[in-house]
Amino acid sequence: MIILTSKTVKIRKPCFCFGCGREMPKGSVMVRNDSVRDGTFMHLKWCSVCVEYWSEYMDDGDEISEGDLRTENPENWEAIREEMEIDKGGE
Numbered sequence: 001m002i003i004l005t006s007k008t009v010k011i012r013k014p015c016f017c018f019g020c021g022r023e024m025p026k027g028s029v030m031v032r033n034d035s036v037r038d039g040t041f042m043h044l045k046w047c048s049v050c051v052e053y054w055s056e057y058m059d060d061g062d063e064i065s066e067g068d069l070r071t072e073n074p075e076n077w078e079a080i081r082e083e084m085e086i087d088k089g090g091e
Contacts, residue, residue: 005034011045019050020077021067037063049081056080 009032016023017030024030030045046054050069057076070077 002037003033003035007032009045015045016067017047017050018044018066019046019054019064019069021070022047049077049084052084053077053080 009030011024011026011028011030013026014023015030024045024047028047030047031051033042033044033046035042035044053069053076057073064072
């Protein structure tokens, strides 16, 4: 996958996080990556938990399928979610 652009956006309608598959409510802040994979152009949105998990536990060049990041290492993903969402009062 080649990432063409990456930016932080506030979503205007509910959407699903590519990394974990959770539905994020309107107004959530997510990272939008415009990318190309196998000749297909994609717009992928990532929640802050998945962005943090990816930066801590994944390597450049790693690839996942939609919704698989949360199941890749559930204990570490959940620990980050608790730290980011529960301790700070939610996304």
